[in-house]
Amino acid sequence: xRLMLGRTMAKGSIVAGCxxxxxPHLVYAENPPQNEPTSEGGWxxxxxxxxxxxxxxxxxxxxxxxxxxxxxxTYVGTHFLGLPHFEGLSVDxxxxxxxxxxxxxxxxxxxxxxxxxxxADAGLAVKMMENPDFRVDYGTITTGHMVxxxxxxxxxxxxxxxxxxxxxxxxxxxxxxxxxxxxxxxILESGKKAVVLASNSLSHRHFTTESxxxxxxxxxxITSHAMHLWDMRIIDYMRTGQAQRIIDEMPEFTEQAIAxxxxxxxxxxxxxxxxxxxxxxxxxxxxxxxxxxxxxxxPCYAHEEV
Amino acid sequence: xxxxxxxxxxxxxxxxxxxxxEQNEGWxxxxxxxxxxxxxxxxxxxxLIIIYSTTWPSIIGHQIQADPNPTWTLVDQDxxxxxxxxxxFRIDADFAEAxxxxxxxxxxxxxxxxxxxxPIDVGSVVALKLLNPDNAIPAVIVSSNVYANRAETTVxxxxxxxxxxxxxxxxxxxxxMSMSNRMFTEFIDAAEDKIHSxxxxxxxxxxxxxxxxxxxxxxxxxxxxxxxxxxxxKVVTFKPMWWLSAMNDNRxxxxxxxxxxEALHGAGGAVVHLDPTSNGMGDKEYDEDDVEVxxxxxxxxxxxxxxxxxxxxxxxxxxxxxxxxxxxxxAVNADSAPKPVGLYPHxxxxxxxxxxxxxxPRQPGTNAIPGGPIRDANGESLEYDIKAQTRAVVxxxxxxxxxxxxxxxxxxxxxxxxxxxxxxxxxxNEVWAETLGHYGPTRTTLAIRALPTPIAVEMKVIAKI
Numbered sequence: 001x002r003l004m005l006g007r008t009m010a011k012g013s014i015v016a017g018c019x020x021x022x023x024p025h026l027v028y029a030e031n032p033p034q035n036e037p038t039s040e041g042g043w044x045x046x047x048x049x050x051x052x053x054x055x056x057x058x059x060x061x062x063x064x065x066x067x068x069x070x071x072x073x074t075y076v077g078t079h080f081l082g083l084p085h086f087e088g089l090s091v092d093x094x095x096x097x098x099x100x101x102x103x104x105x106x107x108x109x110x111x112x113x114x115x116x117x118x119x120a121d122a123g124l125a126v127k128m129m130e131n132p133d134f135r136v137d138y139g140t141i142t143t144g145h146m147v148x149x150x151x152x153x154x155x156x157x158x159x160x161x162x163x164x165x166x167x168x169x170x171x172x173x174x175x176x177x178x179x180x181x182x183x184x185x186x187i188l189e190s191g192k193k194a195v196v197l198a199s200n201s202l203s204h205r206h207f208t209t210e211s212x213x214x215x216x217x218x219x220x221x222i223t224s225h226a227m228h229l230w231d232m233r234i235i236d237y238m239r240t241g242q243a244q245r246i247i248d249e250m251p252e253f254t255e256q257a258i259a260x261x262x263x264x265x266x267x268x269x270x271x272x273x274x275x276x277x278x279x280x281x282x283x284x285x286x287x288x289x290x291x292x293x294x295x296x297x298x299p300c301y302a303h304e305e306v
Numbered sequence: 307x308x309x310x311x312x313x314x315x316x317x318x319x320x321x322x323x324x325x326x327x328e329q330n331e332g333w334x335x336x337x338x339x340x341x342x343x344x345x346x347x348x349x350x351x352x353x354l355i356i357i358y359s360t361t362w363p364s365i366i367g368h369q370i371q372a373d374p375n376p377t378w379t380l381v382d383q384d385x386x387x388x389x390x391x392x393x394x395f396r397i398d399a400d401f402a403e404a405x406x407x408x409x410x411x412x413x414x415x416x417x418x419x420x421x422x423x424x425p426i427d428v429g430s431v432v433a434l435k436l437l438n439p440d441n442a443i444p445a446v447i448v449s450s451n452v453y454a455n456r457a458e459t460t461v462x463x464x465x466x467x468x469x470x471x472x473x474x475x476x477x478x479x480x481x482x483m484s485m486s487n488r489m490f491t492e493f494i495d496a497a498e499d500k501i502h503s504x505x506x507x508x509x510x511x512x513x514x515x516x517x518x519x520x521x522x523x524x525x526x527x528x529x530x531x532x533x534x535x536x537x538x539x540k541v542v543t544f545k546p547m548w549w550l551s552a553m554n555d556n557r558x559x560x561x562x563x564x565x566x567x568e569a570l571h572g573a574g575g576a577v578v579h580l581d582p583t584s585n586g587m588g589d590k591e592y593d594e595d596d597v598e599v600x601x602x603x604x605x606x607x608x609x610x611x612x613x614x615x616x617x618x619x620x621x622x623x624x625x626x627x628x629x630x631x632x633x634x635x636x637a638v639n640a641d642s643a644p645k646p647v648g649l650y651p652h653x654x655x656x657x658x659x660x661x662x663x664x665x666x667p668r669q670p671g672t673n674a675i676p677g678g679p680i681r682d683a684n685g686e687s688l689e690y691d692i693k694a695q696t697r698a699v700v701x702x703x704x705x706x707x708x709x710x711x712x713x714x715x716x717x718x719x720x721x722x723x724x725x726x727x728x729x730x731x732x733x734x735n736e737v738w739a740e741t742l743g744h745y746g747p748t749r750t751t752l753a754i755r756a757l758p759t760p761i762a763v764e765m766k767v768i769a770k771i
Binding site for chain 2: 074075076089090091094129133137163208209
């Protein structure tokens with residue numbers, strides 16, 4: 001049954017928040033027509049997790065997907081895709097053997113601009129990206145594909161400001177908490193129903209070699225026990241509604257697990273959800289070339305007024 | 307053959323000098339410096355431009371561009387409002403493939419990439435469009451490996467030199483990099499650009515002073531310090547000077563000239579020319595290990611004790627007992643060599659000759675077998691890397707020779723034993739040619755059924771002292 005949540009209400013809402021990591025291996029393993037390389041599968045635990053997430057989101061009425069991607073890295077402020085349509089070929093610069101994807105996607109420029117403007121008002125450095133030759137990053141495309149392979153809903157795409165590198169995790173969190181707050185405000189004011197997605201892994205130490213057959217699952221495991229412990233600790237906080245503890249421990253997690261949360265996506269996501277105290281749904285966990293990846297959904301529709 | 311690098315350059319990675327030099331006098335001076343460097347390169351007669359770019363990070367070893375004609379339009383992720391950069395480059399794909407092969411021969415992980423639409427990075431695009439606008443000289447581009455250390459980066463240069471020497475090509479080496487890389491994190495008026503801080507500026511000027519004095523190896527050996535002082539921890543660290551110095555035989559007496567040094571949104575951008583002509587000053591004042599072959603395991607977090615890793619399997623649990631080397635008046639034993647599997651010394655002196663016991667690839671201390679053992683504890687065959695094993699044998703020989711006061715140049719005769727001639731001769735022979743073969747000893751290669759430990763190759767050596 002499709003939940004027609006808030007259909008009659010003018011006020012917008014965040015209907016779900018998701019941790020939706022972007023390793024291109026997942027698209028490669030799915031063998032979609034958009035991707036040139038072909039595989040024998042692999043990383044099924046995560047791909048089944050994405051199936052469950054898609055199934056869950058299919059039951060929730062929503063208008064737009066808002067993605068913060070750690071692979072659109074900007075050092076001067078936070079940027080937003082600012083044209084209504086992008087298409088082209090995305091080739092992963094690190095795994096070009098796995099990901100050469102023809103993308104074709106729409107942007108909700110109105111909502112992008114609304115978030116941009118509110119962020120500017122809040123004192124954040126922001127910019128709309130309006131160059132039509134711009135190539136959309138593969139993190140956005142992978143997350144977009146795994147959540148909605150038809151790309152039949154518009155996206156808002158937000159860059160990852162690398163303030164963690166220039167300053168500290170603490171400063172990054174301050175900025176991302178603010179960006180999350182204004183993202184939420186803009187969505188509520190827009191009258192639209194949005195799914196917000198942080199496109200990042202958890203622990204992020206890669207293997208530096210690749211199997212002859214990249215999808216050889218006999219070679220796949222977490223890089224170290226310490227990484228596993230950190231991933232399980234963070235997932236446990238998610239599943240038990242302790243998002244504030246994730247925020248509190250983010251500096252240690254980011255440093256010790258070399259976590260991809262350094263890009264700010266996870267903090268921003270939790271902020272858009274007003275640091276939820278209700279349990280998240282773990283749809284799947286697995287490793288990709290040694291990094292830890294969790295597919296997690298916060299079912300806001302069940303816990304917030306929408 | 308003398309070093310085939312005709313000239314080296316440091317160039318900045320930001321797109322401003324390419325796209326909007328007119329917006330800032332400093333950006334225009336950088337553009338002028340690029341133009342001067344372009345003319346120098348044209349006049350040099352170089353056959354090849356080799357670019358090591360810090361804006362192309364990689365994690366599966368190094369990647370080398372091998373598309374003969376990569377063509378696309380690049381837009382910078384930050385400075386997209388400055389415009390688009392159309393490019394169409396001429397890449398020496400044969401050289402790229404040869405470099406990749408040479409990397410493997412020296413123990414590096416690397417691969418070539420040749421895919422339509424592969425995103426060539428902004429540093430490489432800016433460098434090639436400004437230094438080689440008509441594609442008059444073919445180019446090669448190599449990535450900066452996120453996890454590479456000095457040893458790995460140095461060996462990357464040495465394998466590049468191997469190919470230059472074997473092909474007879476002469477090249478210009480370019481590092482696309484910032485000096486200090488801290489940009490302003492807010493948008494600025496182009497006319498008001500400046501180096502982000504006085505500290506960054508002072509460090510940049512000190513580094514450039516070294517380079518102007520031709521002290522490239524000194525800068526390379528200060529890389530970690532420079533990184534700590536003036537580098538934001540982005541994707542890659544301040545490692546291009548390791549590569550560039552190794553490309554120049556780690557020299558400190560080059561002839562350097564800073565063509566320009568300016569701010570690029572707060573970061574330090576410099577165009578520097580390093581000529582191999584000696585400036586007459588002294589060479590190196592201190593030195594780190596001059597590593598020839600890379601042996602590191604980059605999965606550092608769980609490398610130790612990972613019994614499942616083919617690179618780290620030990621023989622202790624299914625091989626013969628290890629012995630302390632036999633002592634004696636003429637015996638030579640090296641702590642840096644693996645323990646024997648019986649009561650005999652590593653080597654024995656007879657007159658001015660040195661006779662080595664059979665030397666295998668086992669690693670001293672750990673007994674790990676580089677390239678992996680040929681069978682497991684149950685006698686089941688395993689995949690292994692004969693080239694890695696052969697390289698390890700040669701290095702163990704070098705250690706014993708050094709302990710005895712001899713050296714690789716003094717090796718007279720070698721008898722090699724292979725347990726699988728059909729499978730392994732080619733790989734063994736390739737490593738031989740790169741190592742002992744250089745020194746010209748006589749050699750006999752025999753196929754045998756087995757060796758006492760699960761190794762594929764062993765060598766028996768006679769050398770002069």
